[in-house]
Amino acid sequence: MAFATFPLNTVRNACAALAAALLAWTAPAIAAPKVVGITSAVVNDVQVKPVATETYRKAKLRERVRLADRVRTGQRSRMQLVLLDKTRFSVGANAQLTINKFVYDPSGGAVSASVVKGAFRFMSGKSRRATKTVTTPSATIGIRGTVFDGAVGQLAVDIARRENSVPRGTRHDPETATLIVLRGPGQNRQANLPVGLVEIAGIAEASLDAPVILDEPLKAAYVPYAGAAPIGPFSISLSGLGQLGDFILAPPTRNFRPFNASSLPFPPDRPRGPPPGAGYPGGDFPGGNPGNGVGIPGVGGFPGSAGFPGGFDMPRNPGRDRPHNDVPSDPPRDPAQPGSNNPDPRQPSAIPPDTDQPAGVPLGTVPGTNEQPQSEQPPQGSVPGTYPNNNPNRHRNMNPRVYPDNPIGQNGMTREGYPAGDSPYNRREHAKDSYPNGEPTGNFPADE
């Protein structure tokens, strides 16, 4: 008995000493959250809030990002975050991202991130078997070896409203709405990559059991508000795709011309483009929804919501469309207000172009050089009646009736007639609590 107990006690003591040594060795690492990646690209206003602090500070290029650090981008800003397993997030303007969990293990591992708002692209890393999830205020996205684009907030609403597959009358929450688009790899990929797959579930318990699965490139799902079940899968229009892509990648800044159906190497998979007489300036827009530019008499809503005159109630799906009193419906447009001349509720609310940013706002420099990023102003000499070649907001200008031909910024006014920098969109954007000291220009407050 003694023979059996002695070595066991010795082992126990050794293990205790070993544990103490390990604790002492790893104590600094425990005290500071572990590094999970770096900011591999930083353009303009990008800020980070370390988990232990209450304030944001300006992010540097190739800065170490730790677990639970919050990263956010301002207007006309972009950043790319690369995790240690080479999972990548490319994040567009006005976004906020947090890495909540990261376990790097080539045979498994886990990545969990949350996106509160903004547009982003996710690319899987080395760990093909890792459990990867991205959460938004309204959706949980499970990922298997893939590339997908996402949008949270107003951008998701603006895109979804133009999609035929999103029923008219759907309630949208511009704070929490989430749009997810699978980009690949698809079955016909040209590399040894796993076929991408994304599962989107709403945050409501009822929808967790019925996720929408995206397994083909350009399949999309949309969650209109927190608590709603995802709508989809559906094929996103090319216009919606372009709109989303422009928020993630910088759009081309010169020699841009809008889509033309004749350039497509394949026929559109369904009737597209505006009806005759309501054409997209410069040519038909193959990704546009039939009916763009045509007023829709009204929208429906949940029981109890007023809707618009002539509106209709969408078919009810009890599992999906439960009344959600917390989500405000879109307010009726006041014809007396500027920008409300569009009777089509599916058109985006008046979104001012980024050129609302006043002159003198520093754009930052290109890392490693002294170059200033190229201006995204429309080119001089644009042909009247055609789409400005390099307008970063070209995706917003789908209704020629809403966007007259006057150049952006003329007389200090936006296309919609708002004074530059003052529009419902800006006021809504900057009233959010994530920018407690937000300024109408979208610039972050000074470093603290």
Added chain:
Amino acid sequence: MRAQAIIKTGLAGVALCALPAPAIAETLAQLDAESRATDNAVTGIAQARQQIRRGELLGAMATLERVLFNHPQSNEARALHAGLLCRIDDRRGATVEFDAMRGSNVSPALNDEARAPCRQRS
């Protein structure tokens, strides 16, 4: 047997704790180098081409996205990025990218190189 199990567990724990520190440092240095390459459009595109040759398509896409972040006027980066979309079977997405470049000053050779993956089927 139980003692052996405890020892094995302890050793495994030591191994797990001991490995990451240098591995993380090495990985971070590698990520820094990849990021640094895209400070300049030319070196960034060169890095992307190398990644494409190695079959690291997603890495090449990320590289080109970084180039486009900093140099949105780079037609070469945008064309190669569009070609990569075809390689991952996002052909309609590639069409959007190519369409955005219509009228741009892209050399025929670059145009052919970028569009070649879109003409193939795996």
